[in-house]
Amino acid sequence: MMAGMTGTRWLDTSEQCIWRSYLAATSLLEDRLDREISAASGLSVIEYGILAHLSEAEGRRMRMSALADTVLVSKSRLSHQVARLERDGHVRREVCPDDRRGAFAVLTDEGYELLVSIAPVHVDGVRTHLFDQLEPEQVQQLAEITRRLVAHLRELPEVVRCPSARSGAGAK
Amino acid sequence: MMAGMTGTRWLDTSEQCIWRSYLAATSLLEDRLDREISAASGLSVIEYGILAHLSEAEGRRMRMSALADTVLVSKSRLSHQVARLERDGHVRREVCPDDRRGAFAVLTDEGYELLVSIAPVHVDGVRTHLFDQLEPEQVQQLAEITRRLVAHLRELPEVVRCPSARSGAGAK
DNA sequence: AGTTAACACTTGAACCTTCAACTATCTTCC
DNA sequence: GGAAGATAGTTGAAGGTTCAAGTGTTAACT
Numbered sequence: 001m002m003a004g005m006t007g008t009r010w011l012d013t014s015e016q017c018i019w020r021s022y023l024a025a026t027s028l029l030e031d032r033l034d035r036e037i038s039a040a041s042g043l044s045v046i047e048y049g050i051l052a053h054l055s056e057a058e059g060r061r062m063r064m065s066a067l068a069d070t071v072l073v074s075k076s077r078l079s080h081q082v083a084r085l086e087r088d089g090h091v092r093r094e095v096c097p098d099d100r101r102g103a104f105a106v107l108t109d110e111g112y113e114l115l116v117s118i119a120p121v122h123v124d125g126v127r128t129h130l131f132d133q134l135e136p137e138q139v140q141q142l143a144e145i146t147r148r149l150v151a152h153l154r155e156l157p158e159v160v161r162c163p164s165a166r167s168g169a170g171a172k
Numbered sequence: 173m174m175a176g177m178t179g180t181r182w183l184d185t186s187e188q189c190i191w192r193s194y195l196a197a198t199s200l201l202e203d204r205l206d207r208e209i210s211a212a213s214g215l216s217v218i219e220y221g222i223l224a225h226l227s228e229a230e231g232r233r234m235r236m237s238a239l240a241d242t243v244l245v246s247k248s249r250l251s252h253q254v255a256r257l258e259r260d261g262h263v264r265r266e267v268c269p270d271d272r273r274g275a276f277a278v279l280t281d282e283g284y285e286l287l288v289s290i291a292p293v294h295v296d297g298v299r300t301h302l303f304d305q306l307e308p309e310q311v312q313q314l315a316e317i318t319r320r321l322v323a324h325l326r327e328l329p330e331v332v333r334c335p336s337a338r339s340g341a342g343a344k
Numbered sequence: 345a346g347t348t349a350a351c352a353c354t355t356g357a358a359c360c361t362t363c364a365a366c367t368a369t370c371t372t373c374c
Numbered sequence: 375g376g377a378a379g380a381t382a383g384t385t386g387a388a389g390g391t392t393c394a395a396g397t398g399t400t401a402a403c404t
Contacts, residue, residue: 008296025317025321025325026318027244064384065382065383072195073361074361074362075383079383099370123180126183131183133320133324138316139190145310146196146198147193148310149197150197152305154200236352236353237351246391249391251354274352274353
């Protein structure tokens with residue numbers, strides 16, 4: 001209603017088509033890589049990302065907040081996720097000496113082993129399903145496109161999920 | 173295991189950087205659009221997609237399978253999702269006369285009203301956060317890139333999630 | 345016709361994610 | 375030093391998603 005009253009700039013046919021293509025590409029790719037990793041290791045792609053980022057960090061450890069920002073998940077979700085990884089022995093928590101509110105997630109040796117064993121699967125997937133499908137110049141184009149989008153999206157203020165809208169379930 | 177034994181073609185620094193940028197762009201964009209729609213209507217972006225596709229179909233109805241293929245979700249997930257949309261009055265089910273195994277999901281008038289009221293929010297989001305951020309030629313580049321990826325990904329055979337044997341499964 | 349397999353969905357249980365509320369610590373500033 | 379507020383992280387409940395198993399229907403073969 002409000003939003004569309006005057007100036008909504010609708011998408012033309014070509015733009016709609018591009019948007020659908022974008023949606024299909026991104027969701028198929030994510031789904032594919034997730035399944036490949038999961039089939040090889042039982043980990044989700046998010047869990048893989050957590051282990052991968054930890055493995056690259058100083059002392060194979062990161063503060064929970066920093067890790068959440070890096071992997072792009074909420075702190076709550078990371079907390080649950082790390083709890084599961086800890087239960088399975090891939091990660092361990094340590095208290096932070098400098099700031100006793102803080103916690104480190106630390107990659108265990110088992111976690112490292114697992115990561116090493118599945119990294120090739122993931123890398124192969126990214127290569128086969130993304131880079132190999134594109135011409136070198138398209139890869140550069142994609143780099144610039146995503147760079148711009150990230151720059152824009154990171155600037156945006158937060159959206160609150162449930163403002164005036166309607167009654168009934170405001171969940172999700 | 174197999175994949176990494178000998179010839180894994182690792183990603184070079186630039187490729188890694190592009191891959192991370194891709195991940196950030198796609199996940200930030202999805203998250204943003206999801207939150208905008210959810211804030212305006214209480215629907216998730218998937219639910220919006222379901223209503224949108226139904227609204228464009230003949231008689232505002234589609235077979236469950238066709239809808240699942242279009243929206244790119246598993247049949248099970250769609251079934252649960254439609255159950256919730258039905259509970260909230262946005263969709264109704266009808267049996268299919270031709271094939272009595274089949275079911276139609278039909279957009280109700282309330283569902284249509286809701287869709288019309290939030291479409292501008294979604295369109296604005298796609299425009300503001302995607303198309304407006306890119307030069308016209310980048311939009312064309314993105315179109316070609318995603319077209320290629322979709323063509324490739326649609327050809328692929330299914331992956332089975334669990335490495336521990338057992339043939340003949342396969343949801344989605 | 346009768347058996348068997350394939351298909352179109354639904355269901356329930358297990359698991360994951362989200363939101364809001366909570367604990368504990370650190371910072372500010374008077 | 376102490377109150378007020380910000381920050382780091384966890385937790386539980388509510389709800390969403392997944393997988394495997396179920397129901398009923400159609401197709402295919404004999």
